[in-house]
Amino acid sequence: MLRNRILGIALAVGITALAHLFSSVLPTLGTALLALVLGVLLRQVITRFEPFSAGVVWTEKYVLETAIVFIGFGFEIRKFSHIGFSTVLVILLSIIAVLLFSLFLRKILKSEDSNVFWLLGIGSAICGSSAIGATAPIIRAKQEETGISMTVINLLGLCGMILLPLLASALSLSHLQTGIYLGGILQSVGHVVGASFAINPEVGEFATLVKMCRVAFLAPFLLVLYYIFRKNNDGTKIKFPLFIIFFLLAVALSQVNIFNASGLKFLSKSGDVMLNVAMAAIGLKINLKSLWSISGKAFKVGLAIFLLQILIFTCYLLF
Numbered sequence: 001m002l003r004n005r006i007l008g009i010a011l012a013v014g015i016t017a018l019a020h021l022f023s024s025v026l027p028t029l030g031t032a033l034l035a036l037v038l039g040v041l042l043r044q045v046i047t048r049f050e051p052f053s054a055g056v057v058w059t060e061k062y063v064l065e066t067a068i069v070f071i072g073f074g075f076e077i078r079k080f081s082h083i084g085f086s087t088v089l090v091i092l093l094s095i096i097a098v099l100l101f102s103l104f105l106r107k108i109l110k111s112e113d114s115n116v117f118w119l120l121g122i123g124s125a126i127c128g129s130s131a132i133g134a135t136a137p138i139i140r141a142k143q144e145e146t147g148i149s150m151t152v153i154n155l156l157g158l159c160g161m162i163l164l165p166l167l168a169s170a171l172s173l174s175h176l177q178t179g180i181y182l183g184g185i186l187q188s189v190g191h192v193v194g195a196s197f198a199i200n201p202e203v204g205e206f207a208t209l210v211k212m213c214r215v216a217f218l219a220p221f222l223l224v225l226y227y228i229f230r231k232n233n234d235g236t237k238i239k240f241p242l243f244i245i246f247f248l249l250a251v252a253l254s255q256v257n258i259f260n261a262s263g264l265k266f267l268s269k270s271g272d273v274m275l276n277v278a279m280a281a282i283g284l285k286i287n288l289k290s291l292w293s294i295s296g297k298a299f300k301v302g303l304a305i306f307l308l309q310i311l312i313f314t315c316y317l318l319f
Helices: 002-023 030-045 050-074 077-083 085-109 114-139 143-170 175-185 189-199 201-215 218-228 243-253 261-284 288-293 296-318
Strands: none
Touching: 002 030, 002 050, 002 261, 030 143, 030 189, 030 261, 050 189, 050 201, 050 243, 050 261, 077 175, 077 201, 085 114, 085 175, 085 201, 085 296, 114 143, 114 189, 114 201, 114 218, 114 296, 143 175, 143 189, 143 296, 175 189, 175 201, 175 296, 189 201, 189 261, 201 243
8 A cells, every 4th residue: 555655655745845945945935835836737747647646645635634633732722812702703604604605506506416506615614625525425415516516625725825815915914814814714724724834833823723613613514414414314424524633632732731842843843844745745636637627607606605705704804
């Protein structure tokens, strides 16, 4: 198994090393974002990707999840108070608004691919591909519907990782506001962590706290969805992303003086390094040529939802 994956893992590590070198020339972009962009660019010129595929897929999933867990060791619980109850309320309201908007679009467009609207809604509202993967078996989504939804979400997430930090800067948002902005809008945990820590660690911590607040609503949503679709459910088990539990455990352990300050810093920095490698793998999974096969309607729906989220959090932070 390691032999099948070694080429893809090595490629992601090599891209990360190259991104680290470039980051000294372009410090404002950061290693994580540079690794992502380099991964995307390199993917387009590799004519035979099969030897790398297994390792890239493994790196994108497991190294990213491990990175997020290790980053949890650098968190300070007291910073939750900086987010405030009003932000939590806006997060909840934005999730509800996105889901209702998705169902509204399904009704007015009268699409046969009704499951895609559910998947795009939950993927945008909570945690990207993880939420889509957890939702798909409950609503009996077809593999094509799941694939299209994940592709749209990840494409928009990639665009958001580049554009939203620039928009936050143009709006003159503070570090806390930028964290709320990125954590409240970007689709997956990986998108949020990659974009926010590329700015600076403080923004990264705030953004990840906001994102984890969104993720906390996944389990209640799945229970509600199970109740709605229970008559059509075939008993398939719901897979909850376990790395979230380990992340919360890492945060908890970092508060009780089990590790000294240098130990916590080492674990947190290890998470940063693994995150950069995972960002390279995410870039390597994006084949721009294959995007032409995306359903135009699905992309338009995903984009409309994305713009709604931007509008909600822009209004919240500025007004």
